[in-house]
Amino acid sequence: MAIKVLLVDDSAVMRKVLTRALRQAGLDVGDILEAGDGSEAIGVLENDSSVDLILCDWNMPNMNGPDFVAAARAKGYEMPIVMVTTEAGNERVQQALDAGANGFVTKPFTPDKLGEALEKILQPA
Numbered sequence: 001m002a003i004k005v006l007l008v009d010d011s012a013v014m015r016k017v018l019t020r021a022l023r024q025a026g027l028d029v030g031d032i033l034e035a036g037d038g039s040e041a042i043g044v045l046e047n048d049s050s051v052d053l054i055l056c057d058w059n060m061p062n063m064n065g066p067d068f069v070a071a072a073r074a075k076g077y078e079m080p081i082v083m084v085t086t087e088a089g090n091e092r093v094q095q096a097l098d099a100g101a102n103g104f105v106t107k108p109f110t111p112d113k114l115g116e117a118l119e120k121i122l123q124p125a
């Protein structure tokens with residue numbers, strides 16, 4: 001069954017890269033929604049909470065990635081959220097996980113690396 005993905009990144013180019021990588025990774029991706037920052041992403045979720053997966057950048061204006069993750073979790077959204085970012089330090093990874101992220105993919109990434117990371121997260125428990 002195709003998954004609905006929300007891409008949260010202030011770079012339209014990176015959202016296109018992520019879209020292409022998701023498809024090249026062989027994941028069964030259906031609809032892809034987009035948001036330019038965390039605030040916009042909260043609005044997207046309020047309009048369509050049937051999202052199956054969120055890929056979120058760290059550094060964005062208005063509401064950054066960790067703040068978005070914390071806000072989404074506070075509003076009760078339980079779908080997997082994966083940070084996709086250049087912020088790869090252990091402290092940063094832990095901060096994202098503490099905020100409620102389910103995983104972490106560092107830029108630059110290949111479609112295979114993205115697919116491997118997401119398959120682990122999307123597997124039923």
